[in-house]
Amino acid sequence: MEIFRVDNISRRFQSAMGDVWALKEVSFKVTKGSITGIVGKSGAGKSTLLRCLNGLETPDTGHLYFEDQALDAYAPSELRQVRQKIGMIFQHFNLLRRRTALENVSLGLEFMGLSQQECHRRALEALRLVGIDHKKDAYPGELSGGQAQRVAIARALACKPHVLLCDEATSALDPETTQEILSLLSDLNHTLGLTIVLITHEMAIVRDLCTHVVVMDHGSVIEEGRVETVFQAPAHEVTAALVQHLFNARVPRVISRRLTDTPRPTTTQALYRLLFTGASAKEAVVAELMREQHIPLNIAGGTLDPLGDSLCGTLIVTVPYDTSVIERTKEYLTSKQVHATFLGYLSDD
Ligand SMILES: Nc1ncnc2c1ncn2[C@@H]1O[C@H](COP(=O)(O)OP(=O)(O)OP(=O)(O)O)[C@@H](O)[C@H]1O
Ligand SMILES: [Mg+2]
Structure with a gap:
C-alpha cells in the first residue's frame, strides 16, 4: 500500500x-x-x-x-x-x-x-x-x-x-x-x-x-x-556529485606523494581504483584474481559498505608494473564488471 x-x-x-x-x-x-x-x-x-x-x-x-x-x-x-x-x-x-x-x-x-x-x-x-x-x-x-x-x-x-x-x-x-x-x-x-x-x-x-x-x-x-x-x-549529474564521495576512497597520502604520470626506471607498481557496484561487489573478485590469475594485488585503501543486499565502494590497489600482468588484470576485472581507473605509477624510490 x-x-x-x-x-x-x-x-x-x-x-x-x-x-x-x-x-x-x-x-x-x-x-x-x-x-x-x-x-x-x-x-x-x-x-x-x-x-x-x-x-x-x-x-x-x-x-x-x-x-x-x-x-x-x-x-x-x-x-x-x-x-x-x-x-x-x-x-x-x-x-x-x-x-x-x-x-x-x-x-x-x-x-x-x-x-x-x-x-x-x-x-x-x-x-x-x-x-x-x-x-x-x-x-x-x-x-x-x-x-x-x-x-x-x-x-x-x-x-x-x-x-x-x-x-x-x-x-x-x-x-x-x-x-x-x-x-x-x-x-x-x-x-x-x-x-x-x-x-x-x-x-x-x-x-x-x-x-x-x-x-x-x-x-x-x-x-x-x-x-x-x-x-x-x-x-x-547532481546525484552523481552527491554520492561521489561514498564511492571514491581517497588515495593514502603516503602513496599519492610517490605517484607519477609516466613510468620511471624505478617504477614497480601501477595504481588503480576499482569501483564495485551491484553484482560485482558480492564476489570475492580481488581474492580470485590473486588465486586464479596469480596476480599479487596489494590493497592500499578503500571503502566498501553494504548497500541493499550487496556492497558498494572502491578499492585502491597496486598491480605489478608489467604490461602483460596489467592487461590480464584489466581483462579479468572487465569480465567481472568491475570498473578500473588508472591513477598513476609507483616507484620504489
Ligand atoms: N515561507 C517562505 N517564504 C518565502 N520563501 C520560502 C518560504 N519557505 C521556503 N521558501 C523558499 O523556498 C525554497 C525552498 O526552501 P526549503 O526550506 O524547502 O529548502 P530546503 O531544501 O529544505 O533547504 P535546507 O537544506 O537549507 O533546509 C528556498 O528558496 C526558500 O527560500
Ligand atoms: Mg530544510
Whole structure:
C-alpha cells in the first residue's frame, strides 16, 4: 500500500525578491514500511515538501494522497484527525521548555480528547519505547540533544502515527548520538512497521538506513527510486556529485606523494581504483584474481559498505608494473564488471 502519493504538486512563495517556486511539479510515492530519504542542496525544496506531506503547507497546484485519500478532500476537522497519523520530528526538537518530558509527550494526546490518566499512561509507554522513560520528569533544558530527540520521537509516536517525517532530525547531534537515533528509527521501522520519510544532507545515512531516495534540485525531483539502483547508477549529474564521495576512497597520502604520470626506471607498481557496484561487489573478485590469475594485488585503501543486499565502494590497489600482468588484470576485472581507473605509477624510490 502507498502511504503517500504526491501527484504533480507545486508551491510558490512570494517574496520581496519576486516569486520563488519552492516546489515544481513534484511527483513520487512512498510505500508502506519503506524508509525514504529526501536529499538535495540547501534551498532545493526538501522542507517545503515535507511540510506539504503533513499538511503544514498546502500546495498551490497538484494533489497529495495519504493512504489513498486525497488530503484536499478532507474538511478541516477531519484533516486534524488524519494529521495525527503523520508524526514529525525536527532538527531542534521543538519541545516546550516549561513542560517536562512526560508533559511534552502527553500534550498531543490531550488534543485527542483522552483523559489525563490515559494521556500519561500512553505518554509513559511512548517514552519507554524509545528508552527515555527515566527522564520523564526532566525539563528540555535538562536533557542532552539525543535525549531531547528521543522525547520528540516519543511525542510523535504517542499518537500512533502510520508515518514519521524527520526534517534533519540528527543534524544537531554528534556522530555517536546520530548513530543511536538512526538505529532507534531503524528499530521502529522494523518492529512497528513504521514508514519513515527523512531529510538529510548525509548520503551515508541514506545508504545505511533508507530503502528509497528522492533527489531534489531547484524545487524539482530529478531522480528517485530504490537506494541501490539510484546510488549505483545515478542518472543525473547532481546525484552523481552527491554520492561521489561514498564511492571514491581517497588515495593514502603516503602513496599519492610517490605517484607519477609516466613510468620511471624505478617504477614497480601501477595504481588503480576499482569501483564495485551491484553484482560485482558480492564476489570475492580481488581474492580470485590473486588465486586464479596469480596476480599479487596489494590493497592500499578503500571503502566498501553494504548497500541493499550487496556492497558498494572502491578499492585502491597496486598491480605489478608489467604490461602483460596489467592487461590480464584489466581483462579479468572487465569480465567481472568491475570498473578500473588508472591513477598513476609507483616507484620504489
Ligand atoms: N515561507 C517562505 N517564504 C518565502 N520563501 C520560502 C518560504 N519557505 C521556503 N521558501 C523558499 O523556498 C525554497 C525552498 O526552501 P526549503 O526550506 O524547502 O529548502 P530546503 O531544501 O529544505 O533547504 P535546507 O537544506 O537549507 O533546509 C528556498 O528558496 C526558500 O527560500
Ligand atoms: Mg530544510
